[in-house]
Amino acid sequence: MRWLVLITGLALIVGGLYIDRQETVDGPLTLMADNSTLRDTQSGPVLGGISAPGAQLWLGIPYAAAPVGERRWRAPEPVQPWARPRESLAFGDVCPQFASRLSASTADPGTLIGSEDCLSLNVFAPGGIDEKAGLPVMVFIHGGGNTIGSAVPYESSAFVQEQGVLMVTLNYRLGLLGWFSHAALRDGVSAEDASGNYALLDMIAALKWVRDNIENFGGDPERVTVFGESAGGRNIFGLLASPLAKGLFHGAIIQSGFPGTFTRSRAENPPDDPQPGHPNGSYALARAWLQQDDGPEASAPIDQMPAAELARYFRRLSVEDIMTPLFTPGGLYRAPALFRDGVVLPEEPLTEIFNDPARWNQMPLMIGGNRDEMKLFLLLSGRYTSNLLGVLPRVDDPERYERLNRYHSDAWKATGVDLPLSLISESSPDTPLYAYRFDWDSMQKNWFVDLPELLGASHALELDFLFGPLISRVAPGVFYAGNYEEREALGRAMRDYWAGFAYSGRPGSGRSSAQAAWPSWSAEEPNLMLLDAAEDGGVRSRRISVTVEDVKQRLAKEESLPERLRCALYVDLFLDNNGLSEQFVSREYQDLGCGEIPSWPLSGLSR
Secondary structure (H helix, E strand, O other): OOOHHHHHHHHHHHHHHHHOOOOOOOOHHHHOOHHHEEEOOOOOOOOOEOOOOOOOOEEEEHHHHHHHHHOOOOOOOOOOOOOOOOOOOOOOOOOOEOOHHHHHHOOOOEEEOOOOOOOEEEEEEOOOOOOOOOOEEEEOOOOOOOOOOOOOOOOOOOHHHHHEEEEEEEOOOHHHHHHOOOOOOOOOOOOOOOOOOOHHHHHHHHHHHHHHHHHOOOOOEEEOOOEEEOOHHHHHHHHHHHHHOOHHHHHHEEEEEOOOOEEEHHHOOOOOOOOOOOOOOHHHHHHHHHHHHHHHHHOHHHHOOOOHHHHHHHHHHOOOHHHHHOOOOOOOOOOOOOOOOOOOOOOOHHHHOOOOOOHHOOOOOOEEOOOOOHHHHHHHHOOOOEEEOOEEEOOOOOHHHHHHHHHHHHHHHHHHHHHHHHHHHHHOOOOOOOEEEEEOOOOEEEOOEHHHHOOOEOOOOOOOOOOOOOHHOOOOOOEEEEHHHHHHHHHHHHHHHHHHHHHHOOOOOOOOOOOOOOOEEOOOOOOEEOOHHHOOOOOOOEEOOOHHHHHHHHHOOOOOOHHHHHHHHHHHHOOOOOOHHOOHHHHHHHHHHHHHOOOOOOOOOOO
């Protein structure tokens, strides 16, 4: 008993150190109006404020009308103009979503938060610049699986002060309110209203706002770089392929994205159709809404309801009614997004589009990912870890954990980085291409907690080095006093490269010209930049490529893999992977010995 007390006490002491040594996080951003920030926009004048680092900020500027009532599930419409200066001192409402630790919400996880009146953007500019300074503009598109997130965590004052750029961050419609493809919503409406790609149209509307207004804030509308992480990166692949976005931006940085899109049939068909629809597609959800309804439509067969009546019913639903069938305490849920509608997006997979230089918006590209993308999701799933004394997480089976991480992370790199780069390099050899891999994992490790094993260079961690605490906000011990100097050095280098790309279309040696030279990427010379701590080799170039075929061959040849895990991995990596199902080959699946295992659905972190 004495030993148990001693061990428990020691664990609490070490655990306390693990928690207490993390760095403090600033509270909510508060601004006071400053008359020097009065600017004109095409909708009306806006008045911003000055942040603590000295940057000029304009927050919560509406770029489109509220998509409510009859405007729900339609393309964004212009905002109603105003005449008197509009104080823009607070972030706009987030779009409807389930609260999550990853969305920087203070609400309990799983709580429904947000408002449909959420289409706003934020402008950050260096302090003291002339209104006509003509600085490069960086537009950030947040991630979150296209179901959670907002512009709120990406406070950019320090970035713009340090690098001399303008930053624009924005909200866009999420989940079912941003991506919903149903035949009833296509009856008698415009092609854009019928697309289902409402969130992508929101982003295009925000980019049009930048084109029309950013010059008055000190930005150059002819030097606009979009960058985004995870779903934000995926959406940028969509913007690159959208004819409606042509000319609205001039360079793109894609962080941990992937070029996944959905067919209409996958988005709309019943799950038991010969061409099965997604389990959270519009057919399944419409049935769920009707079943939970007490109104006269509840007993109506969905296939027999007139399109106009069904569309009216959809638009009468409350946000809570819409979201209830998809409730998840973690916030994230899977649902189709980025539809091949033939208007906003081409009808073919993006992998075909990037193979034809005439079919996408060519520009300099920087594409990369993180070495251990999947560890964040493995940890958050709770299926592969347990908590020591109910507090300190540890991996139950390190070999299995690392195996799952390696397969998923390598497949992510293969499909999200090397595949699009190789297609573009071969079809458009004059396009400037650059690649990176984020490897930093110099976080706390002791007998009680091994964060490099748990998280490593996880998905989204690079954002902490660009904007400030995000993953480190929810994972104590990632940032602590002992790694302050090295991570600050890496963060400065990364911001320098990102801004250098915004200035010139290439990261080069950073905007400061003080960084290691970043070589270009080609199929013959697949150079990438490793972004790491000095003690682990620092920032340096290497040639590291991973192809889809590499991952498939490894999966087939690894003798120690249990059959069910091998089959589950193949499905997770190449079928149930957010719209990249063209990599799934039935014959390959059968040759793995998987003929007796249903190919759908068999997903969920390769159970």
